[in-house]
Amino acid sequence: MFYILLAAVILLVQYIGWQLFFGPLADIKGPWLAKLTRIPELLAVNRGNFEQWNIELHRKYGPVVCYAPGKFSINTVTAARELYGSRYKFPKSTFYYAFGNPDNVQSDLFTEINPKRHAIKRRKIASLFSTHEVHQYEPVMDRETLKLCSRLEEFSQTGKHFNMPDWMQFYAFDVIGELTLGESFNYLGYGYDHNRILEAIRLTFRYGAHVGVFPELHPIVGGLTQALRLKIPFDIVAKHILHYMNNKRKCDESSFLAKLFNLKEKRNLSHMEIFNTVGSNIAAGSDTISIALSTAFYMLMKNPVSMARLRKEIDAAAADQPRDEPFSFAQARKLPYLQACIKEALRIHPVTASPFVRVVPSGGAIFDGVYFPAGSIIGVNPWTVHYNNDVYGPDAASFQPERWLQDPSIMTELEKGMLTFGLGSHSCLGKPLAMMQMSKVLSHLVRSFDFELVDKEQPWSTSSMWLVKQEYHCSVKIRETQS
Numbered sequence: 001m002f003y004i005l006l007a008a009v010i011l012l013v014q015y016i017g018w019q020l021f022f023g024p025l026a027d028i029k030g031p032w033l034a035k036l037t038r039i040p041e042l043l044a045v046n047r048g049n050f051e052q053w054n055i056e057l058h059r060k061y062g063p064v065v066c067y068a069p070g071k072f073s074i075n076t077v078t079a080a081r082e083l084y085g086s087r088y089k090f091p092k093s094t095f096y097y098a099f100g101n102p103d104n105v106q107s108d109l110f111t112e113i114n115p116k117r118h119a120i121k122r123r124k125i126a127s128l129f130s131t132h133e134v135h136q137y138e139p140v141m142d143r144e145t146l147k148l149c150s151r152l153e154e155f156s157q158t159g160k161h162f163n164m165p166d167w168m169q170f171y172a173f174d175v176i177g178e179l180t181l182g183e184s185f186n187y188l189g190y191g192y193d194h195n196r197i198l199e200a201i202r203l204t205f206r207y208g209a210h211v212g213v214f215p216e217l218h219p220i221v222g223g224l225t226q227a228l229r230l231k232i233p234f235d236i237v238a239k240h241i242l243h244y245m246n247n248k249r250k251c252d253e254s255s256f257l258a259k260l261f262n263l264k265e266k267r268n269l270s271h272m273e274i275f276n277t278v279g280s281n282i283a284a285g286s287d288t289i290s291i292a293l294s295t296a297f298y299m300l301m302k303n304p305v306s307m308a309r310l311r312k313e314i315d316a317a318a319a320d321q322p323r324d325e326p327f328s329f330a331q332a333r334k335l336p337y338l339q340a341c342i343k344e345a346l347r348i349h350p351v352t353a354s355p356f357v358r359v360v361p362s363g364g365a366i367f368d369g370v371y372f373p374a375g376s377i378i379g380v381n382p383w384t385v386h387y388n389n390d391v392y393g394p395d396a397a398s399f400q401p402e403r404w405l406q407d408p409s410i411m412t413e414l415e416k417g418m419l420t421f422g423l424g425s426h427s428c429l430g431k432p433l434a435m436m437q438m439s440k441v442l443s444h445l446v447r448s449f450d451f452e453l454v455d456k457e458q459p460w461s462t463s464s465m466w467l468v469k470q471e472y473h474c475s476v477k478i479r480e481t482q483s
């Protein structure tokens with residue numbers, strides 16, 4: 001027993017010495033406990049403020065920091081472009097496993113970490129997400145926008161306060177439900193999570209964010225769950241999707257699901273791939289948009305000068321537009337200040353909380369002058385780049401849509417730092433859809449309503465579990481003076 005204990009102590013001392021003093025990466029700065037264990041990372045995830053912790057680490061330790069043994073965060077644009085820009089050179093780390101099935105062969109695009117399999121999967125479905133394709137969903141967005149407006153009109157009449165992010169979530173889920181499955185979830189009608197899908201997705205992200213710190217545990221935890229036949233949160237969503245897949249004849253021809261079935265033979269899409277694409281649309285394409293919209297509204301309420309300038313632009317463009325007709329995307333994308341507000345909202349609150357982690361392949365790699373051996377896990381977190389004063393200037397932490405209206409050469413540099421939709425071979429497929437939806441609904445609501453924060457002094461509260469969700473209450477009034 002004594003010898004076992006002694007051997008354990010020697011191994012421990014060796015490990016500590018290697019990690020803190022003698023190992024090839026011991027010089028990289030970071031909290032000493034983070035160099036030895038994943039506990040600080042887990043605590044930051046569990047507190048729900050990983051992104052703030054990550055920003056703080058860079059303020060304290062510089063552009064390259066160690067935030068867990070073998071894991072490094074870099075906050076520079078050059079590192080981001082190198083890490084994500086070179087096609088599949090740096091594959092995704094096993095962190096992503098934790099968001100999917102423990103059997104990674106059945107993974108979806110987001111959780112697929114094998115570069116070859118990912119490229120094949122992405123090629124099969126990418127065309128469905130092109131700007132041209134998603135234009136067809138404008139009528140769905142308009143219909144749901146008008147439903148949202150009628151709920152806001154009720155709030156205006158009753159004076160009831162409401163949590164804006166909740167209603168943005170109801171709206172975004174109804175849109176994604178209708179365009180993916182051909183039928184809205186009708187959260188706007190119910191006004192609460194009537195089928196518990198929102199809760200199921202929240203718990204799935206919560207599980208992924210925590211277990212993603214220890215991805216090696218996912219097969220065990222996931223396997224145990226399956227062996228014990230325990231219900232996993234995503235089961236609820238899966239049941240819902242399967243219901244639609246099994247009744248495919250009834251599904252609307254213009255829906256994603258119908259289009260996927262039409263591509264089944266041509267692109268050799270399996271039943272599982274169709275299921276996964278529908279599932280990831282619902283999980284990835286709703287909370288994300290609602291968070292981005294909630295940011296835009298909050299920032300505009302906090303910055304009345306920006307709100308007034310946006311209003312002026314929208315009112316001028318809407319002079320001949322019927323009051324109940326949202327702008328087409330073709331109209332909305334031509335409004336420079338609207339686009340600048342959207343971009344700035346996406347910059348100041350980049351939706352996802354963690355670095356997009358990738359693995360250094362054999363031969364190692366150099367980032368910002370530091371050599372990382374094979375197997376190191378490197379990530380760039382959009383929050384740390386977007387709040388980096390060297391990239392976005394001394395006002396990086398403030399909402400300034402005007403920064404996106406500068407000289408084109410300055411804008412090109414600013415664009416390079418924008419990581420909200422990721423970068424490279426794993427970047428967001430839903431970006432065209434998200435930009436269209438945000439442009440249309442934001443312009444219509446700003447045109448139609450006056451929003452006011454209930455507590456102007458108190459900042460919003462945020463909490464992250466991979467996605468950084470917000471909470472704030474506001475009141476709304478129908479605008480009398482709109483065009």
Ligand code: HEM
Binds near residue numbers: 109286292425426
């Ligand atoms: C404001 C809205 C959105 C934001 C900020 C966002 C953000 C992201 C980010 C950061 C990634 C890459 C993650 C990584 O590399 O780790 C991603 C991937 C993805 N997103 Fe989005 N997303 C948004 C909306 C959407 C929508 C509307 C859809 C679909 C309807 C969607 C579908 C996907 C898919 C399928 C992937 C995986 C792509 C791949 O790995 O090839 N997203 N998203």
